[in-house]
Amino acid sequence: MRTTVGIIGGGPAGLLLARLLHRTGIDCVVLESRTRSYVEQRQRAGMLEQGTVDALRECGAAGRLDAEGLIHQGIELRFDRERHHIDFPWLTGGRTVTIYAQTEIVKDLVALQLAEGPPLLFGAEALAIEKPESGSPVVRFLHEGREQTLSCDYVVGCEGSHGVAAEAFPAEVGRIYAHEYPYSWLGILADVPPSCEELIYARGPGGFALHSMRSPSVSRLYLQVPNGSDVRDWPDERIWDALDARFAIDGDWRLARGPITSKSVTRMRSSVHEPMRYGRLFLAGDAAHIVPPTGAKGLNLAVSDVRVLARGFAELHRTGSTELLDRYSELCLARVWQATRFSYDMTRMLHAQPDGDAFEHRMQLARLRRITASRPAAAELAANYTGLPLAL
């Protein structure tokens, strides 16, 4: 098999890149190791920046998003039994965010790609990338029980964390900056209407909790738990009791309970792979960087990476110039480090330290008070949360 751009991974990054390339007449092939139903069911992100919504619209994949996405004007911060609204349009000159599940974006993109192309192979696991530094890199992959090769002009690794693409960087070229956090998130989906109109980020007794949603009848909630926690130690009652305690405020507000349909534990980490390009090989999305979910940046960063890349390939196709492709790593990393900083700060501000450090807790409350008392401090949070501009 031969193509211009070989894309490894059919998550949001790989699927959106394929769509953007296809629309500019550049041929590509997507190799996805898992099955269609697996990638369409994997529960993950839900908060989309305006730039992410724009990118999906630009490539004709936003029909359902426009009909079903929930537009949010802000978030709520809770601490010390108080609630505070952070008003995004007021603080940012009119910006909002949209709640639409990653599972639905993936379903929309998969359906379009299977109907209109380019080729998308499920059950196709990339094993290695050969000659990434040369003019004709080759992806070795396993499909239908036999090893095959895909010869490309360029390869883009969109295969999420711990991928084969980063492994193809020589040790002296690639460097990973990483940080582990001493806590995890227990995430649940529940068949109950959300008890809020906006997302609630709470620093309550015992730690962090987040109330998000998937639709008017499905809630998505997260709870800080110790690293190594097992969902079997968290029966439904224990989860609802902990959520109740962390969201508690003075005044009447109640968290509605309902049947929990899914539970999972996610570790929190930050990592950035520098550079994001080696020869004819590019990394995009989680393959290049991981952020803890507190700032809701992972999916949005994956989308901004592939927007830069798609523009670079379009410029090459149209004019023969590699100028934009040559600046890919530098352009993306500037935004990636800002999102990494924001996610780190949000995470540190809202989670209890496992050792219960009282000084650290006071620092967190002072930061939260500053944000809720000062317009410039709140505006800084709002600008980062709604998404910093793409430097293009």
Ligand code: RFL
């Ligand atoms: P993905 O989604 O991991 O997709 C990678 C795909 O590559 C496939 N693959 C391979 N295919 C072929 N050959 C191989 N060797 C392969 N190895 C892997 C995999 O099967 C998979 O289909 O990466 P991508 O496309 O870069 O997208 C990144 C996002 O998924 C991720 O950043 C977000 O989900 C992070 N995230 C959030 N981001 C947001 O912007 N807003 C949020 O509100 C948000 N909430 C979250 C999140 C992530 C979470 N978890 C579980 C980590 C909430 C949670 C709990």
Ligand code: PHB
């Ligand atoms: C989600 O809806 O899954 C979600 C929203 C905001 C976050 C993280 C996750 O910060």
